[in-house]
Amino acid sequence: MTAPTIAGPAVRFDLALSENPFAPLPSVLSALDDVMRRAHRYPEFLPDRLIEVIANHEALEQDQVVVGAGATGVGLQIMQSVAGPGERIVYSAPTFDGYPIMAGIASLDVVPVPILPDGEQDLAAMAAAIDGRTRLVVVCRPHNPTGTLVGAAELQAFLRRVPERVIVILDEAYVEFVDRGLVLDAHRIIAEHPNVVFLRTFSKAYGLAGLRIGFGFASARLAHRIRRLQLPFGMGSAAVAAVAASYAAEHELRARVAAIVSEREELWRTVRAAGIPAPRSHANFLYLPGTGMGDALARAGIHARTYPHGDARIAVGNPDAGRAVVDALRPTARGTSAARPGCGSTGRA
CATH class of the missing domain: 3.90.1150.10 (Aspartate Aminotransferase, domain 1)
Structure with missing residues (x-):
């Protein structure tokens, strides 16, 4: 790939x-200008303030949140923290380009499952593709690249079929463009399925693709496992200012x-x-x-x-x-x- x-x-x-x-919104640009005047200083050793801002906005506990260099950075952290070389990741094909690339970096074997003729993900075939070597499954909602949306009931049925040892990445990079009535109850899903991690980004709706800010959230136990790979000084100083200003201008x-x-x-x-x-x-x-x-x-x-x-x-x-x-x-x-x-x-x- x-x-x-x-x-x-x-x-x-x-x-x-x-x-x-x-x-970016004018208030976000103003906040970034202030940060650039202090660019000679290092950011936080670990991104605790960024995690606090996101957790407060999403009504999550701070120990549930993981951040990284875009959703791609968080996705790679997830792969490297829960799977090892030669283990498998299942996803729809075609999918977001980053998944096969990241799988290669993590030395994972990929199991691509063709999408259905109408552009939907074939969750039944994806569940059937899980075997003893599978450690990860990716479901994009909306799907990238077709934009289709897995129904909530269909997703719940799928999650019940996935063994607890298999981590499900629920990629919601485009969730802000979904009709509010169709957005998932993420808190309920995490409570019922502690092997699910939601993945989001500030690159799309927020228009901050160049700043590389992404986050994931999951059960505290799973999030802690992923955060062990947090890179020191890995999130730039602009992240806190940009995210806080974006939330304020919602x-x-x-x-x-x-x-x-x-x-x-x-x-x-x-x-x-x-x-x-x-x-x-x-x-x-x-x-x-x-x-x-x-x-x-x-x-x-x-x-x-x-x-x-x-x-x-x-x-x-x-x-x-x-x-x-x-x-x-x-x-x-x-x-x-x-x-x-x-x-x-x-x-x-």
Whole structure:
């Protein structure tokens, strides 16, 4: 597995990394400016203040929270703390690029389980793939890259099938874009399933991808196991200031998220009407199934994340980019519908 390609100088719109189209909020930028004036000083030896800020906001005990360099950093800590070389991790395929990369770093064997034709994760097949060597299972909610959402009841049934010795990473990197009525009761799940760790990030909805701030939360026992690998001085001084300021400006954040969701829904309806069977997304991106999707976008100067069959994932939120996507795909849209009829989804929830 290789890293995603970087957009070249000829690219008009870079939509490959599902980034937030908005710069950080003004109050966050002001807080970061203050921190930069003290950049000659080291951050905390261990990120206790950052953990306290997150725990208070999420109504968690501090000993339940783990932080790291983005959700990717926390994910690697999880793998290295609960599994050893030659043990296995199960996830859907395709998935977030980071999981196979991190598995390679941790010397884990990967067990990719193909997604269903409608873009949903096949939880039954994932449960069946667990064996004596399995130590980790990843469920993305929403799924990356399709944006589909595993239903709460289906997830609970799956968790009951997973042995307690197997750690379940419940990746909620895009949870802020999910309708509030469909968000999981994380506290209840952790209480009922102490082998579950939730994974979140400030890179997407909060627009702080460049600062690399992620966190996870779980039962205190599991979190303690993961935190043993916390890198000293590993979280920059900007993290506390940026997170605290972001939480304080949550009403502004919700307005930005609402704008991105509105643009996502409009673009989804447009590409579906054009014959592209894009699954219903609950994130800040759309998955465009069909041979040649990535090539068509590239010819129009749009950088997208592409997949082996020609499918593409594009970030949403910028109306100008959305119009450019529609224009780029219009010539191939009708043929795609016939070629990939099983990729439409109403987004089970």
